[in-house]
Amino acid sequence: MEDIVSSASAVPIPVAQPSAVRDSERWTHGDFALISSDHIRFRIPAFYISVFRDMHDLGHGENIVIQLDDGECETAAIIDLFLKFVIDNKAWETPPQGLQDMLPWLHLLDFLDKWDCSAAYETLILHAMHRVCHGQMFDIWAFLLGAHADDADLCALALKTEAARSVWKHTPEQVKSQVAGRRCTDPTAMSLELWHLIPPDYGWALAQAWGHHMVTATAVAATDRFPCPCPAHNIMTRWVDLSGEFRWRLASIKARQVEAQPAPASGQGAL
Incomplete structure (x- = not known):
């Protein structure tokens, strides 16, 4: 693994190699992929996040992968909480x-x-x-x-x-x-x-x-x-x-x- 500097925090954050990324057990279907800061891949429909929706409307295709790096608000636990809230209304x-x-x-x-x-x-x-x-x-x-x-x-x-x-x-x-x-x-x-x-x-x-x-x-x-x-x-x-x-x-x-x-x-x- 190599280190890069996050533009958001200016703190070295380990970048996962492809083999280190694991798929979410539940969130496996969608036209966009989010990889959490702790290296969990979530596939979700674009319309749940306006930024992704705009990318889709601009014709960027259905294979966009976003690597997240915030260690507090972009972890797998928070993304899972987000999806349960917006999709399951929980x-x-x-x-x-x-x-x-x-x-x-x-x-x-x-x-x-x-x-x-x-x-x-x-x-x-x-x-x-x-x-x-x-x-x-x-x-x-x-x-x-x-x-x-x-x-x-x-x-x-x-x-x-x-x-x-x-x-x-x-x-x-x-x-x-x-x-x-x-x-x-x-x-x-x-x-x-x-x-x-x-x-x-x-x-x-x-x-x-x-x-x-x-x-x-x-x-x-x-x-x-x-x-x-x-x-x-x-x-x-x-x-x-x-x-x-x-x-x-x-x-x-x-x-x-x-x-x-x-x-x-x-x-x-x-x-």
């Missing part, structure tokens, strides 16, 4: 329980975005919204998916619905460093690994929404005639709709980002 056959269960879906979003699969991208978001509304997905995983997709509606829905009542369970394999019993969207109860996956503007808006809730709840607790024996615990675990405050905070930072963009140079306007 998404989250079992509710995601931990961060490792969500990572493939974040990578799938990246794959759909890279290959301009806008219809599938939007459908995946709608699937997540449906599951949140029916209590089939924890709020934090829906929020993470929405933040990764830059979809404020999904994030706000995750903070508004019954799913927002979910708390971290006392299960070491699932929770690790999070605080058991705390609200899943509480920024102070999230692991560092989870924080790293949330885009900064979404993380900031969530933290600000929670901070506003804490100040308000603390003021209310101070005037309560019958305070909870553990008011801090009550404030941190009780359900409250954070969606409106989150939307306002996110919109404010998005507006500042637009304002901070440099103005077009003189003479560079539209012709």
Whole structure:
């Protein structure tokens, strides 16, 4: 095997010799072939990916082979997940329980975005919204998916619905460093690994929404005639709709980002 430098990552990636490529056990029929970054060949119909569809329309024939090299969003596992989603209409056959269960879906979003699969991208978001509304997905995983997709509606829905009542369970394999019993969207109860996956503007808006809730709840607790024996615990675990405050905070930072963009140079306007 020889090494080449990927144009996408500038990291040496081993190139498989023909004998090293294996066919997918299921996906063996189609007019295009995708070879995953871990050397699995998938044959699929062109119409599932618009880029391939365009190649076909331009008369490039039916023997196009695309070698993929992204080690995260173009692996055999992600391509298989993509095909099950767009062909079998299967998404989250079992509710995601931990961060490792969500990572493939974040990578799938990246794959759909890279290959301009806008219809599938939007459908995946709608699937997540449906599951949140029916209590089939924890709020934090829906929020993470929405933040990764830059979809404020999904994030706000995750903070508004019954799913927002979910708390971290006392299960070491699932929770690790999070605080058991705390609200899943509480920024102070999230692991560092989870924080790293949330885009900064979404993380900031969530933290600000929670901070506003804490100040308000603390003021209310101070005037309560019958305070909870553990008011801090009550404030941190009780359900409250954070969606409106989150939307306002996110919109404010998005507006500042637009304002901070440099103005077009003189003479560079539209012709």
